[in-house]
Amino acid sequence: MARPNEEVAAVLQEYADLVAITGGDAFKARAYEKAARAVGGHPADVSTLDLDGLRGIPNVGRSIAEKVIEYLRTGRVAAFEETRASVPPGVRELLTIPTLGPRKALALYEELRVSSVDELLDAIHRERLRGLKGFGEKTEQNILHGIELLRKAGGRILLSAAADAAERIVADLAGIEGCEDCAVAGSLRRMRETIGDVDVLVAAARAEPFMEAVSTLPYTAEVIARGPKKTSVRTLDGLQVDLRVLPPDAWGAGLLYFTGSKAHNIRVREIAVRHGLKLSEYGLFRVKSGRKVVSRTEEEIYGRLGLPWIPPTLREDRGEIAAGLADGLPELVTEDDIRGDLHTHTDLTDGLAPLEDMVAAAAGRGYAYYAVTDHAPDLAMQRMTREKALAQRDRLRALEGKYGRMRLLHGTELNIGPDGEVDWPDDFLAGFDLCVASVHSHFKQSREELTRRLVRACENPYVAIIGHPTTRLIGKRPPIDADFDAVFAACARTGTALEINAHPERLDLGDEEILRARRHGVKFAVNTDAHSVTHLPYLRFGVGTAQRGWLTKDDVINAWPLQRLRRFLRPAAG
DNA sequence: GCCGTTTTCGGCCCGACTGTTTTCAGTCG
Structure with a gap:
């Protein structure tokens, strides 16, 4: 769901990698790389530019400008297809491993037919790299270490990518009739440095139109699960988005619950229990009568528990509850x-x-x-x-x-x-x-x-x-x-x-x-x-x-x- | 493939480090 500039940059970068992997002209690869970077960082939306406009971008000449236009018009670039077909996508994936560049990736593919990170791991474990020219013991260790580093990120994506995706979805859903509120929750709202999946909340009396909308957005690639209260989809970028529709009256409780963190929520619920109350994503209730106390806003819920509203970026159970109770929360920089x-x-x-x-x-x-x-x-x-x-x-x-x-x-x-x-x-x-x-x-x-x-x-x-x-x-x-x-x-x-x-x-x-x-x-x-x-x-x-x-x-x-x-x-x- | 020109070719960011070699290729910033 990248914006056009990022999408085009990614296509150019892919070709740059392919040229490098196939042992093509290194300067050509470099030229595509520079163009990719320039397009990605260009302030104007490339999809609004004509040939001359595109050529006005530094490091974009006639040839690349024409390919960009072709891509924006048809979704592909004919001149790239042949190179693309000659290299399995997994070979390019190997470049994401630190210390492993195009030359080594090519050697692994040509000599051992390795064409994915998993196959590479397998080849290492079976000692198939031993004796391969240019691959010694240290190289093997470095590759293993690099893969471990990659895996540690564990499918989480960068904050910026998640924010871009989430904001686009929020804007699309907010425009639907009956939407009283729409916001991101989860680790994105808390601004964690990486994001696992994106949580989007909508306040509306009827959930169905939103479930339908998120399932059919142009950048939705796959519907993972769809129910009356929650729908999960995967976007074209592979990002999982969970949409939950709440009754407007439970907006604050839902926002609090789905913003987390889990540890923060547990602390807040403990305080509720001490007040003879129980907190769920539906609201704050009296334990005995089951009667609802508050649920409309986060402020009301925190307030009823003797707490000021706590900024999401602090909700990590790092002392924010104690500080809040003591009226000692920092006035955060904005x-x-x-x-x-x-x-x-x-x-x-x-x-x-x-x-x-x-x-x-x-x-x-x-x-x-x-x-x-x-x-x-x-x-x-x-x-x-x-x-x-x-x-x-x-x-x-x-x-x-x-x-x-x-x-x-x-x-x-x-x-x-x-x-x-x-x-x-x-x-x-x-x-x-x-x-x-x-x-x-x-x-x-x-x-x-x-x-x-x-x-x-x-x-x-x-x-x-x-x-x-x-x-x-x-x-x-x-x-x-x-x-x-x-x-x-x-x-x-x-x-x-x-x-x-x-x-x-x-x-x-x-x-x-x-x-x-x-x-x-x-x-x-x-x-x-x-x-x-x-x-x-x-x-x-x-x-x-x-x-x-x-x-x-x-x-x-x-x-x-x-x-x-x-x-x-x-x-x-x- | 881009760019700049003392333009239409010839250079393209340069240097260091690492690991593999035994003189250098690959990777990175």
Whole structure:
């Protein structure tokens, strides 16, 4: 149920993979990959563009533009079909295993006829990889480890994908006559970092029209179960969606029940029992008489139990009930509190959009300030130089004042090297408004080395924010093994903020680390690390994660007014 | 296949690491 841009990007990426797997021209594969990325990050809906419009997208030339049009018109690209037919789909699946690229996938297929992850596991267990050229013992271990990592994600999908799907369904169902309310519940409403299945609730007197609608939506691939109260479907993307229709009078009780978490619900029910009440998805009832007390809204139910309304992002049984009873719930930071993004890229390095487009999009979001932080030279592939950075600064300064009161900050994302050193010397760093510093390589250093490395970065007076601190990629790469309590302590001591990277694949720091870091007295920055204008709205996933870490706007430096932020970024400069 | 041009070809992000080799291919950021 991807939007047209994502759908087209996926088709182009598939072809790029196929070209690589079949040993085709590596530059051609690369060209398709670049085009896929550009289409995915393009702000305009590709299905509304003509040939010239498509060719206006960077890295999309005549040939690809024509194929995109063909795809949008017919749902397929004739030129891709032959290559597609020559490689079983499962071979491409092998590429999702970290450390396994197209060359190895091809060797496995050609030599052993392996064409799925399961077949690969089987081949390894039967020691069929032994003796295969280029596959030693370590390779085997790495593949097994990679598969384990994949399996751990266990069919759960990224928050952003679930949110896209859910919002489309909610919009479609809300338009049906008789719909009094429609909302997502479950782990998506709680903004967990991955989502198993999507729970959608509707309040309506008659359930049938909604059961029928969800079963026949254009993006519904399969009806798994259909009953009077609940229908489960699988979308074209393979996502399971459970729809439940509630009587409007039981809306609050149903929303509470289906939002969870299970552990939170158990705690709430325990309180109900102590009040001589019982709570179900139908309402709050007196135990003795069975009479209903309240059920219409969540506020009423919590209120009757002596609790304030508890934000869904806190409902994990991490002390929110006790805090609520003691009137001690945090006033959580909200998306509206965020005054600016402090970690973003442009096409000067690996971003997709020019500086001017990114700044214009930021202004459109109503920010009070906005930082551009392209990569520094130590990430060699980005080819950054002092001259380029300074030229960008001039361009940025020239935009200052063009967007009302939005102030522009010129920053950089430094690379934290193996010993904790960063790209540029102090005198050059002093010229930036802020420096984010992040780990991009050498993930497998020892715990001591990694810890020392991050602590050293914190101690650099010019480093204001540690970017994506654990470097994990959800379902792809585990967090680095550092002593993060030592890092958090160093952040608190040196006045260095920890990033909450809002990219749905990262969400780094995650909620648990935020809770730990917070106890050290650390400040945070919720940033998107946007590489295109379409990434700027990812902020909400970062804010959701911050909320799950119990953060208030005082904990988040980019919820502060500019003056206070500047003092934090550059204490030396006053 | 895209792009830019000192345009219609020749380059394409560069370097490091890992594991497999014994000089290099594959993968990653």
